[in-house]
Amino acid sequence: MxxxxxxxxxxxxxxxxFNATWGAWTLGLLTEEVGDDPARLAKLAEVMGYDVANRRFRKDSIVIASTASEVADAIMPYLPPQPKAELIARMNARAATAPxxxxxxxxxxxxxxxxxxxxxxxxxxxxxxxxxxxxxxxxxxxxxxxxxxxxxxxxxxxxxxxxxxxxxxxxxxxxxxxxxxxxxxxxxxxxxxxxxxxxxxxxxxxxxxxxxxxxxxxxxxxxxxxxxxxxx
Missing domain, CATH: 3.40.50.1000 (HAD superfamily/HAD-like)
Structure with a gap:
């Protein structure tokens, strides 16, 4: 060999x-995107395979191996209308600062x-x-x-x-x-x-x-x- x-x-x-890094951080990301809208937060978390209560991703989450572009495609229907490129840029900028x-x-x-x-x-x-x-x-x-x-x-x-x-x-x-x-x-x-x-x-x-x-x-x-x- x-x-x-x-x-x-x-x-x-x-x-x-994965969860130790992105679990808690993701709740902040979702909250910033949907504001004071618990129903939209819950729907966005469901689409992403994210457990809000425990601040952990489920093992079937789309984010495990997806690109930022693929995640953006999945969540855009549940966010205010906006250019996809702007959403991806915002996601990447936030991700760069995640501990x-x-x-x-x-x-x-x-x-x-x-x-x-x-x-x-x-x-x-x-x-x-x-x-x-x-x-x-x-x-x-x-x-x-x-x-x-x-x-x-x-x-x-x-x-x-x-x-x-x-x-x-x-x-x-x-x-x-x-x-x-x-x-x-x-x-x-x-x-x-x-x-x-x-x-x-x-x-x-x-x-x-x-x-x-x-x-x-x-x-x-x-x-x-x-x-x-x-x-x-």
Missing amino acids: TAIKGIVFDKDGTLYD QVEAAPLADYLDGLRGMGLKLGVATNDAEAPARAHLAASHVVDRFDFIAGYDSGFGGKPEAGQLIAFCEATGLAPEACVMVGDSTHDLHAGRAAGMRTVAVLTGLAEAPELAPHADVVLPSIAELPTWIVAQG
């Missing part, structure tokens, strides 16, 4: 714990992976600008050889464009790379690109849903280095 030389990470639910809860202490973690000689990338269905803002806030943006959002010109997951672009940017063959993510979109993209796939449980999906599409299911990215070493 080809030695692993590169890792592509999903962001939300993988590098960062991120790291799934593992990222600076030391990524330094360890780089010390193993690995090339690192991020492929997210978030927009590139807020993704870079989150990584910069964690002081790790410089640890990555490649960062792409759905709007970076390579498409979004479950298509393989971002992962193929990572291979082109690093000069690595897909079979020498691993896609790490918390959703079936991530895993499907990895398989489509010809990479090995690793699922983590720091998102909303559970192991039985992820396992058929992954080479291994891990509790979090913290266990990934041990698994890589075991691959030889």
